Amino acid sequence: MKYKLILASASPRRKELLEQVGAAFEIIPATAEEVISSSSPKDVVMELSRQKAEEVARRAWEEPVIVLGADTVVALEDQILGKPRDQKDAQRMLGLLSGRTHSVFTGVTLIVKAEGRQQSRSFYEETKVSMYPIKQQQILSYIRTGEPMDKAGAYAIQGRCALYIKEIQGDYNNVVGLPVARIFQEIAESGIEIL
C-alpha cells in the first residue's frame, strides 16, 4: 500500500526541502488560527504542528494518506521568538541573538489515515545555533533586505544571515523549517511506503 504525502504548510522553505530530497507530495495549507496552551518551546511547536496536521487531515478524504504538519520557533533561554511583528521587533530579536547561542525547535506531527483509521505521532527536533556578534549597522542593513520579516527569530540561516552563523549543533534543515531526515526515518520506522 503506497501512501500519498500531504504537506499541511504554505511555507516555501518546507516545500523546497521536500523537493530537495526528491519526495512526491501535495500541499494543503492549514488555515485555522493557532491556539497555544503550552509554554515550553518543544511543547508549543508540537502542539501547533498537531493543530495544523489535524485540520488538514479532516479535509483529506483520499486514502491512504500521511499528513505532515510542522511549526518552528526560536528560543533564547526561556523567551520564545516567533515571526517579528514589524521592523522594530526584528531589530530587537536580532539584537538578542547577536553573539549568543540559541535553540531552534521544529515540531512535527504525522497523521496516517488508511482503511478508515487514523494514527498520529508528534516529535520535535532541537538545533543549537551560535551567532557571531552582529553590529547595529549590519542588523539594520539586514532588515532592509526584507528577509527577516516572515521568519521565526527574524533570520534565515539559508539566506544572508549565513554571514553571521558561527556554528550549529543538530540538523541544519530543522533550522530552515523541516527536519527532513528525522521525518523520513520516522516514516520508514512505521513501515509506511510513500508514493
Place this chain on the structure above:
Amino acid sequence: MKYKLILASASPRRKELLEQVGAAFEIIPATAEEVISSSSPKDVVMELSRQKAEEVARRAWEEPVIVLGADTVVALEDQILGKPRDQKDAQRMLGLLSGRTHSVFTGVTLIVKAEGRQQSRSFYEETKVSMYPIKQQQILSYIRTGEPMDKAGAYAIQGRCALYIKEIQGDYNNVVGLPVARIFQEIAESGIEIL
C-alpha cells in the same frame, strides 16, 4: 580603499554561497595540477587552497584585490575521501560513511594584493557530520541520481543526501564547500572593505 573579491574556484556551490550572502565577486578558476605533500586533512586543504589562490593571484593584475582559494575533503578517522573515481568508489565511500560520524575540512587562503604588496592568510574549518545508517539499496539509488560523482566523500549535504544527515556540529556551509561566515569575519578583522 575598496577591494575586488576574486573566487579562485569553478565550483558552482562556492559561487552560490557567495551569492547567497550578497557578495560582489568575480570568478577566475585555478587550473593547475594539485600537488599534495601533507598528510593530515587540515594541512592538505590549506595547502591546496594556497596553491589555487597563488596561481590566480599571479594572473590577477588589477589592484586592490582579494583572491579566495578553497579546498574541501571528507575525513573518516585517518582516511581522506576526495571526489570518487567512479560509481564503485562512490559506493565504497558512502558505505564507509553510513551510520557514522566523519569530519569535513575546508581550507581557505585569502591573498590580498594592494599597492604592489601581497599578503596571505590560510585557515581551515572542521565540521563534524553524523549520518543515519544508509541501506545498500538506498546507496545504489542515490548513486543513480548522479549527485555523488563530483563531490568530496561522494555526497551533497545540500542535495538528496540531506535524507541521511542526522546532525552536524560546526558550520553547515563549510560542508557545502565554503565557510562564508568565517571568511567574512577574517576579511573584516584585517580591516579590508570589499566592493
